[in-house]
Each structure stands twice: as structure tokens, then as C-alpha cells.
Amino acid sequence: MSLTSVPITRASLQSDNLGEVQELMSRRYVEHHTRVVGSADGFEFRSASAAAGTLAVDQLTYQACLAMKTVPFQSLLIVSLLDGRFDVTAGRQHARVARGEVLLYPPDVGLDVVMDRMTHQVLHLPLSTVTRLAARAGAAEAHFRFEAMTATNPAGNRQWLATIAYLTRLLAGPADASIPALLLDAAIDTAATAALSVFPNTTMTVDYTPGPGRVTPTAIRRAVAYIDAHAAETITVDQIAASAGLSARALQAGFRRHYDTTPTGYLLKVRLEHAHRDLQAADPTTGATVAGIARRWGFPDHSRFTAAYRKTYGQTPSHTLRT
Numbered sequence: 001m002s003l004t005s006v007p008i009t010r011a012s013l014q015s016d017n018l019g020e021v022q023e024l025m026s027r028r029y030v031e032h033h034t035r036v037v038g039s040a041d042g043f044e045f046r047s048a049s050a051a052a053g054t055l056a057v058d059q060l061t062y063q064a065c066l067a068m069k070t071v072p073f074q075s076l077l078i079v080s081l082l083d084g085r086f087d088v089t090a091g092r093q094h095a096r097v098a099r100g101e102v103l104l105y106p107p108d109v110g111l112d113v114v115m116d117r118m119t120h121q122v123l124h125l126p127l128s129t130v131t132r133l134a135a136r137a138g139a140a141e142a143h144f145r146f147e148a149m150t151a152t153n154p155a156g157n158r159q160w161l162a163t164i165a166y167l168t169r170l171l172a173g174p175a176d177a178s179i180p181a182l183l184l185d186a187a188i189d190t191a192a193t194a195a196l197s198v199f200p201n202t203t204m205t206v207d208y209t210p211g212p213g214r215v216t217p218t219a220i221r222r223a224v225a226y227i228d229a230h231a232a233e234t235i236t237v238d239q240i241a242a243s244a245g246l247s248a249r250a251l252q253a254g255f256r257r258h259y260d261t262t263p264t265g266y267l268l269k270v271r272l273e274h275a276h277r278d279l280q281a282a283d284p285t286t287g288a289t290v291a292g293i294a295r296r297w298g299f300p301d302h303s304r305f306t307a308a309y310r311k312t313y314g315q316t317p318s319h320t321l322r323t
Helices: 018-028 127-136 154-170 181-198 217-230 237-244 248-259 263-281 290-296 302-313 317-322
Strands: 005-007 009-015 032-036 045-052 055-062 065-070 076-090 093-098 102-105 111-125 178-180
Touching (some): 009 018, 018 032, 018 045, 055 154, 055 181, 076 154, 102 154, 111 154, 111 181, 154 181, 217 237, 217 248, 217 263, 237 248, 237 263, 248 263, 263 302, 263 317, 290 317, 302 317
Antiparallel strands (some): 005 178, 032 065, 045 055, 055 111, 076 093, 076 102, 076 111
């Protein structure tokens, strides 16, 4: 069975021309003005980016001290500093980060930035994905906002570094690589969820609201039937909820009550079953591999797939493929 894939595009640049760099970064991000602080001798810029759909990870190096003014960003950008120093002012907020720390650019606010000989990774993420997940947590889109640029604590900082490392590996590979659409959507949701967990925002202080009330078994059966029929496609919790005539929150509560899992947990179980059947039917002499079948069904991490498979079926996926 073939699943829709999204191509991974790559670009790179090395330049010692500040004007050329500013033009490139304005096209890739937003309009901005950059000037060198101190001597421009030895200025050098390097960029390597990988993108699939609306998800992109850039690695940028500026070999100089630069001051930058930007217009507001309309998407979400999160910076992971690999080397150097980074100062950002966004309205009334100010943050200074050093090597190994992370920082979120607040949307809809112009920035004043000082970058001192820094190398950093930048994640681009659709803001709509973040606000959709925030609404599911009870924070209305109109009132949602990030309230600080740095992580809530060191553990959150480490969580984001682990997330960007995972996304970087996901977008790595040969020049003509692609990624299954359902895996890409899951990765975007993972990044958005991590952003909501790591950086202070209004979902962390949302007032308690009463539960969704009784969710009928019939409604949950409709959701299960939808998942079973569309497991090979890119589907979201909101789509599953709509198929059952429920809100996303009621759907979550119903699955907890009737299946002791989440809709996403059930979806992963179904995809694991499909991977199991594909492994049983595959012929390794024709080039079928565990990794290829795992990726087809949304399991990019081989070790995690193997652990989940062994726990469910009592043997490794490679053993199933060989027998």
C-alpha cells in the first residue's frame, strides 16, 4: 500500500556579502534590516535548510556581531543556540540566551536582535497548528498568547533541544528524500505540543471548565470506525471528533472511559496492526525492510517501533519479516 509523501527540499548558502544575506533572509523569514556592530572585516554567513510542507529547520552561522530589526513574524519561530550570544527585545519582553539555550520569537511583535558570532537552529512552525492545539486545551484562539520567550525551566529547555534533534533527523537524508504525509503531520503536532509545554503561554493558566458530560458508546464507535477506515491517511483528532459528532475534548474523555486510551493512542495501535500484517505478507528478497514498513505507517524511530512491536507481538519485527 502506498501512502502520500511530501518531498523534502534543501537549500544552502555561504556568503561574505551582507546585502546578499539580508535579501535572502528577508525572503525566507520577514523584512528586516541588519547592520554590523564594529568591524565588518571577516564577516561570513552560512546557511543550510531542510523543509517539508510547512515544517522547516534552518541552521545559520553569522561570523560577526550584528544588530537586526524585524517586522512582526506571522509564523512561529523557535531558536536553539549552538554557539555565541543572542539578545532579543520584543515589545516589553527582553531575553538573553547563550550556548545550549532556546528562545521563542513572539508572533505579531517586531524584534530588536543582537547576534554575536552565533550558530543556531531555527524551527519554522505554522502558528495555526499551535493555536488549534491550544484551543483543544481550553485557551480560545483569540486570547491565546505566549507570555515569555525562554523555556519555563531547564527541563523544558532540554525537552525542546530533544525535539529539534528529532525533527532534524526526520528531515535528514538524500537530496531526493520524502516523508509520509501522516508522519509529517504527526511531527508538526509534536513540535507544536512541545512548544506549548516548554514556553510559558495561556494554556498553562487556563481556568478549569466542567467535563464534557456523558459520551455515548455509539459516538465512540463512530470514531473508531472512522479511524479504522482512514488509518492509512493523514487524519487529526479534530477530524475524528467531527466524524463522531463530538468536540475534541469529549472525544478524548470518551476514549479514556471506553477504551482506556486516547484517540491518538488508538490510532497508533491500528497502525501498528497494519505494520504487523505488512511484515507478515512482505518478502524480504524483494527489498522489503522493517524500516520502510515502519515509516509507511508513521513510525520513524526504529528502536521505538521495535520496542512497541515486541511488547505487542512478543517478537521483533525483523523476526516477523523473516518468517
